[in-house]
Amino acid sequence: MQLYYAPRTISIAVAIALEESGLEYEAIPLDFAKGEQTKPAYKQINPKGRVPALVVDGGILTETGALLEYVATKAPDTGLVPDDLVMAARMREVMFYLASTMHVNHAHKLRGTRWADKKSSWKDMRDKVAQTMTASCEYICSNGLRGPFVLGEAFSLADAYLYVVCSWLEGDGVDVPAFPKIVAFREAMEARRSVQTVRAAGML
Template sequence: MYTLFWAPGTAAIAPHVLFEEFGVPHRLVRVDLAAKEHHRPEYLKINPKGRVPALVDGETVLTEAAAIGMHLADRHPEAGLAPPVGTIERARYYQWLTYLTNTVQEAFICWYHPDWYLADAAMQAALKKNAEERLDKSWALIGEAVGDGPWFLGQRYTVCDVYLTMLVRWSRNLPSPAWNQAAVGRLADRVRARPAWQRMMAAQGIVWR
């Protein structure tokens, strides 16, 4: 059985949705970030990075939500949430998941946690503004790639759609949320209409906006 260490609204959203899509046995262990449980020795033994999510799969511990998502999709190929290995579609799947985590998610970290990088308040404000501008460009780029979809990679629903929708939700506090880009908003609406997404939201006790 899988064990997922998670906290509400974090990057644990993506693997949590995948569990619901696959319908496989799993155990959820909530990590109280407000109580700094992610910095306690017992959790650092699981994930020395002190972040969520962390997945325990047998004797293996995986961290990084995108890596967990790709692993789960490969472990459950019957669900079809990843294109076949060796295809151009698989290459694009890698490309966009890498972009979402390395570029889009990184900009969110700068926006939500500028104090992680800078002590000066004015410089923090400038960093947030820069992150907003980068995110606006990302939504435009992603929207162009998605087009009429219906999914990120065309006709196939994949981990990319789940990961993107998680990030779209994160944009709800920004001056210009991701759903202002029409194609991105339509895709996110399709994902969050799925029963798996709705079950995740109910279990985590979170809302869309």
């Protein structure tokens, strides 16, 4: 497998899951500062010009949640998705919230052109990010984290996803110490070999 990623983006959630799974993969970085994600060579891999993209035997996969699910299915013995149906649904509940709401809140800081043409609108979006990301942190603490990890004591795909999103909080103007559950969650994640490995590789 080949994972196309950019450092400190949501694509690193897939790298963490791959490390947790023990599956072999090649990590291929893209330099967003140079616009490599918009070049024709990468557009042939992912026409959306975004990361992550995962090249597998059956073709090319995109979208973080889909890639995480693929990794878990490829390595079923690692328990990245719980066997209990309700717990698995709770895991996905958090993942879908991250994809549909919290990541979008964050994207308003630098990606205002996706939603509006006027520069004045972009500034308004940027100014709102600290508020919306703080509200998302409140939701995660009250409804997302059920212990050290999303599902309590057990690690799951949602933790890889949430950890990367939580790595953006300071830059988004969130008062992180005001959320001790998130602080404890990040500490628990940083103690995992998977996170240490991707950090040592310069992905985080």
